[in-house]
Amino acid sequence: MGTTVEGSPNSFLCTEREYGDFVLEFEVKVDPVLNSGVQIRSHRHDAERVVRFSDGKQVRNWKIPAGRFHGYQVEIANNKDGSSGGIYDEARRGWLKDPAKDPVASKAFKDNEWNLYRVEAVGDRLRTWVNGVPVVEVIDSWDLSGYIGLQVHSFKGEKPAQVRWRNIRIQDLGRHTWKRVWDGSTMTGWTPRGGGSWKIEEGALHGASVAGDTRVGYLVSDESFKDLTLRWKTKITKGNSGLFIRSEPKTLAAYEVEIDAQKRMGGFWETGGRNWVTGPEDNAGAAANDWNDLTAHLHGHRIV
Incomplete structure (x- = not known):
């Protein structure tokens, strides 16, 4: 009492x-x-x-x-x-x-x-x-x-x-723990596809477009995942990017967590499908030109 x-x-x-x-x-x-x-x-x-x-x-x-x-x-x-x-x-x-x-x-x-x-x-x-x-x-x-x-x-x-x-x-029931999907220092476990360039600098992965190259660039995990909760930090100064989840191996059609310097940061876009699934209309909840913490939850048919 x-x-x-x-x-x-x-x-x-x-x-x-x-x-x-x-x-x-x-x-x-x-x-x-x-x-x-x-x-x-x-x-x-x-x-x-x-x-x-x-x-x-x-x-x-x-x-x-x-x-x-x-x-x-x-x-x-x-x-x-x-x-x-x-x-x-x-x-x-x-x-x-x-x-x-x-x-x-x-x-x-x-x-x-x-x-x-x-x-x-x-x-x-x-x-x-x-x-x-x-x-x-x-x-x-x-x-x-x-x-x-x-x-x-x-x-x-x-x-x-x-x-x-x-x-x-x-x-x-025990406990869930976080597992690193990138080791923080090498490209081990990841394969570049398409255009763009990739480098590791100050403990972060940097992706950039290449002048004259119109291809979309991807860095694809070698390991496949099904149900997961994924957390990461991202920073974008201009343009548009995204993190793909449950990608189709050949076409990379997938759920994409939007990463955009102007709008809809954190929204879900279905590449090769329904386009916008859900997401904010603006970037009021994102820190401009700074690191943002994002989380995606995909378990069964549930997406958050």
């Missing part, structure tokens, strides 16, 4: 070890005046850190104070609020998915009763249920492992408020 203390900031009771992939179940009962949550794959650091992310409108640099516990939070709120089971990025990006406007999921939590939560974290896929009702699914690869923490939220009221947990259990 956690009890609020007036003047205290958000506080957490944390596991002593990190977890990666897992199924977590617990029951929780909270005073309706209090908001709470369970942190998953979360961290704290001894020194202040600055993280950079896009909110879709601008690129932001966000300070995380030293000692601040931060990361994914599975929300616990009253029935009127409707956010229970949503996923909030504590002390970082804010809401990743809030179910408050979902007519079914927002009503799954019962005030003044024990509520059963189920949380599945496998790879970059996070899913939640409250009392057997599916609430949210989030695809996000920022953290693949971390600590679990029970939250007592900061609170001001006439008397202390409480949140209670019981029957906390976890099925540990």
